[in-house]
Amino acid sequence: MRRGSIASLVGIGVVAGGIAAAVALAFPWLPKPASNEAGRIQPLIWFVIIICIVVFAIVIAVILYSVVRFRAAPDDDSDGPPVHGNTGLEIVWTLIPTVLVTVIGIVSAIVLGRNDALGANVLRVDVTAQQFAWSFSYPDANGLTSGTLRLPKDRSVLLTFSSKDVIHSFWVSEFSQKQDVVPGMTTTLHITPNRLGTFAVICTELCGLGHSVMRTQAIVMSPAAFEKWLHGQAKAVSSPSSGVAGAAVFKNNQCGACHTLKAAGTSAVVGPDLDTLPALAQGAGMPLEDFVRQSIVDPNAYVAKGLPHNVMPATFGKALSKQELDVLVQYLVSSSKKG
Numbered sequence: 001m002r003r004g005s006i007a008s009l010v011g012i013g014v015v016a017g018g019i020a021a022a023v024a025l026a027f028p029w030l031p032k033p034a035s036n037e038a039g040r041i042q043p044l045i046w047f048v049i050i051i052c053i054v055v056f057a058i059v060i061a062v063i064l065y066s067v068v069r070f071r072a073a074p075d076d077d078s079d080g081p082p083v084h085g086n087t088g089l090e091i092v093w094t095l096i097p098t099v100l101v102t103v104i105g106i107v108s109a110i111v112l113g114r115n116d117a118l119g120a121n122v123l124r125v126d127v128t129a130q131q132f133a134w135s136f137s138y139p140d141a142n143g144l145t146s147g148t149l150r151l152p153k154d155r156s157v158l159l160t161f162s163s164k165d166v167i168h169s170f171w172v173s174e175f176s177q178k179q180d181v182v183p184g185m186t187t188t189l190h191i192t193p194n195r196l197g198t199f200a201v202i203c204t205e206l207c208g209l210g211h212s213v214m215r216t217q218a219i220v221m222s223p224a225a226f227e228k229w230l231h232g233q234a235k236a237v238s239s240p241s242s243g244v245a246g247a248a249v250f251k252n253n254q255c256g257a258c259h260t261l262k263a264a265g266t267s268a269v270v271g272p273d274l275d276t277l278p279a280l281a282q283g284a285g286m287p288l289e290d291f292v293r294q295s296i297v298d299p300n301a302y303v304a305k306g307l308p309h310n311v312m313p314a315t316f317g318k319a320l321s322k323q324e325l326d327v328l329v330q331y332l333v334s335s336s337k338k339g
């Protein structure tokens with residue numbers, strides 16, 4: 001190869017690599033990590049990206065150089081010279097990718113191993129996904145259930161996932177981890193939050209009509225604030241005031257993800273507006289309280305005109321305790337009458 005050819009190959013490679021590196025650095029592609037695990041995953045991502053940029057630069061240099069240097073003249077219809085491979089070149093382009101992939105594999109295995117290692121005093125959270133809501137229950141706090149994922153900072157958290165219907169996927173961008181939630185099996189994810197804040201929990205598996213609204217929040221709190229919240233919640237659900245308890249059940253079961261209810265400050269429009277329950281009950285020809293109870297336990301028994309069937313989960317009748325169902329019905333009846 002002539003010296004000039006090598007110089008132009010290197011020149012094109014440097015320019016292509018420079019452009020790719022500039023694109024990689026110009027935008028904040030990754031969120032600021034909020035967990036120890038994300039703090040290990042993100043450097044790994046950059047490690048792989050740097051390798052990709054170098055490979056990209058080499059490939060672009062060879063392609064552009066070949067296109068220009070070996071371009072046939074417009075009137076040249078002759079065949080190209082027969083080329084029968086180059087053993088030296090083939091060994092090189094087999095060995096280099098083998099080494100690269102092996103190194104990436106080893107570094108990834110180390111990161112995965114560290115991320116899976118639970119710390120002391122693990123907080124267990126059972127996560128239930130259903131169309132179209134998340135609920136989080138804390139088995140060490142008498143199974144207290146919440147519609148938002150509250151976590152203490154700097155403590156090992158083991159999430160155990162189950163789905164009531166179809167495949168969903170749990171994702172918090174700042175935690176840099178994703179976990180499928182599959183009916184019929186349990187999956188787990190280990191997170192050690194290390195930054196206070198509120199982050200979006202997003203379903204990343206197309207799971208039906210309300211997939212895009214299947215969101216909630218992960219709130220990382222100081223350990224003291226977390227303990228205070230745990231105890232306060234346990235009290236609210238068993239509150240003798242049915243209004244307070246009903247509001248807690250409404251919130252914990254994420255009814256507001258699909259329904260509007262002024263009293264709860266929610267405005268979603270996937271399901272019927274719950275402030276219009278009295279009119280809906282009239283349409284169904286039922287007393288308000290019976291109608292509300294039936295619509296929660298057996299949602300497909302009566303569906304108002306123009307609304308789709310099988311969107312509201314038919315699982316609440318089993319999921320809610322009798323007391324929870326009673327206070328929820330009372331809460332909806334009294335709130336919708338005011339609304």
Ligand code: CUA
Pocket residue numbers: 129130131132167168169203204205206207208210211212214
């Ligand atoms: Cu659940 Cu998408």
